[in-house]
Every structure is written in structure tokens, then in C-alpha cells.
Amino acid sequence: MPATETFRIPTHRCHVPTARHHVHKALADWGITGELADRATLSANELVTNAVSHCRVSSARVRVTLILCDRELALEVSDPDRDRLPLPRHPGPDEEGGRGLAMVAALADAWGHRQGPYTKTVWARFTLTPAEATRVPDRP
DSSP: OOEEEEEEEESSGGGHHHHHHHHHHHHHHTTOOHHHHHHHHHHHHHHHHHHHHHOOSTTOEEEEEEEEETTEEEEEEEESOTTOOOOOOOOOTTOSSOOHHHHHHHHSSEEEEEEOSSOEEEEEEEEOOHHHHHHSOOOO
16 A cells, blocks of 8 residues: 655745655655655755746645655645646756756656646656665555
8 A cells, every 4th residue: 555645835935945844754754765865855846846936826735745655656746727837948057947847857767747627736756776665664
């Protein structure tokens, strides 16, 4: 049975560190540390930053979900601005932003997005190595 952790934050940049902290803690509670935890936490930071920066629905909340099932970790970030889909950019060397999705693509084994009836979800998947999988404690 997969382990799942879900939490919500307001769509404001000041809450991005809170999301990063929740992700890091959930991963540590599951025994996921080291490089995989760093890649997943950095990916969460980028996806949550994008969600809070681009969501145009007033009083919205961003939902972050982590799912650990066998040898795969899934990270999902959802917001109610379902029609504003993520588009990778190719920023110039002097631009400060626009590299988040490229970072997620480099850090995750796969990433993408899907639209629901009222939300969009941007997801990233990470494959645990056999050594990482054996360190994860049994889940109820």
C-alpha cells in the first residue's frame, strides 16, 4: 500500500519555504535521505514556486502530494488555475527566472502535467535505487 503525504499552502511566495520543509520532513520520515531527498525537495521548491507565482485564482491554495509506492516516489503540485499550463522556457543568460521546469526535468526521472475538472497538477517521478528502497521502513 502506498504511503501518502498531502498538505496545502496559500498561493504566496512566503509559503514556499514551508512547503519545502514539509516535503523534506515527509521524506525523512519515510527514510528517504541524501541525493534523492535533495532532488525531490529542490523539485518541490521549483514546482511550488511556479504554482504560487502563476496561479491567478484569488484565495487559492496549492496542494502538494507525495506518494511513495514500491520503488517510485511521486511529487504532485496542484492549483486551481487549470488553464495556465506549464511551459518550459529558454531564458537568456541575464534573465533571473525561467529555469525551474528545466531543473525539474534534470532532477526527476520524468515530469509532466495533467488537467482535472477544476485543477491542474504538475508532477515529477523519482525512481528509488534498490539500496534506497531497502532503507525505506515498511509502511502500514
